[in-house]
Amino acid sequence: IERTFSIVKPDAVGRNQIGAIYHRLESAGLTIVAAKMLRLTEQQAQGFYAEHEGKPFYAPLIEFMTSGPVMVQVLEGDNAITRYRELMGKTNPEEAACGTLRADYAESTRLNAVHGSDSPESAAREIAYFFSDDEIC
Numbered sequence: 096i097e098r099t100f101s102i103v104k105p106d107a108v109g110r111n112q113i114g115a116i117y118h119r120l121e122s123a124g125l126t127i128v129a130a131k132m133l134r135l136t137e138q139q140a141q142g143f144y145a146e147h148e149g150k151p152f153y154a155p156l157i158e159f160m161t162s163g164p165v166m167v168q169v170l171e172g173d174n175a176i177t178r179y180r181e182l183m184g185k186t187n188p189e190e191a192a193c194g195t196l197r198a199d200y201a202e203s204t205r206l207n208a209v210h211g212s213d214s215p216e217s218a219a220r221e222i223a224y225f226f227s228d229d230e231i232c
């Protein structure tokens with residue numbers, strides 16, 4: 096059993112797609128073991144995406160991620176990290192396979208509806224960034 100970290104980004108929250116996306120996560124056998132809604136501060140968003148600092152898309156990414164509320168959640172299941180990345184699809188929705196979350200809910204490479212950890216190391220870091228142990232069921 097493995098845990099991964101997920102965000103429903105401001106574009107999807109703004110389109111009232113939280114429930115639809117949660118339904119897809121649960122239908123795929125990923126169990127939501129912690130969740131909350133928050134509005135990221137600039138500082139929180141910058142720290143979360145520190146690995147991308149200096150890239151051309153960094154500033155607009157921070158602006159987007161702080162533009163409205165997000166849902167952050169911890170997902171649990173066998174191979175949760177890989178399985179959730181597959182469920183999300185490629186970063187650019189035009190390249191995302193049919194039936195993936197980004198094919199169905201993303202509008203562009205930036206406004207791409209969801210985030211998911213890309214490795215066990217980032218999952219551990221990202222879960223701890225938003226949740227304390229006693230917030231995870």
Ligand code: ATP
Pocket residue numbers: 152156185186204205206207209210211212213
């Ligand atoms: P995430 O980390 O959000 O799960 P990812 O791992 O598929 O997505 P990263 O390369 O980590 O993609 O980029 C983080 C986020 O930055 C992307 O999800 C997207 O919102 C934005 N982003 C990445 N590349 C670009 C780009 N070329 N143009 C615009 N935005 C981008």
Ligand code: MG
Pocket residue numbers: 211213
């Ligand atoms: Mg990433």
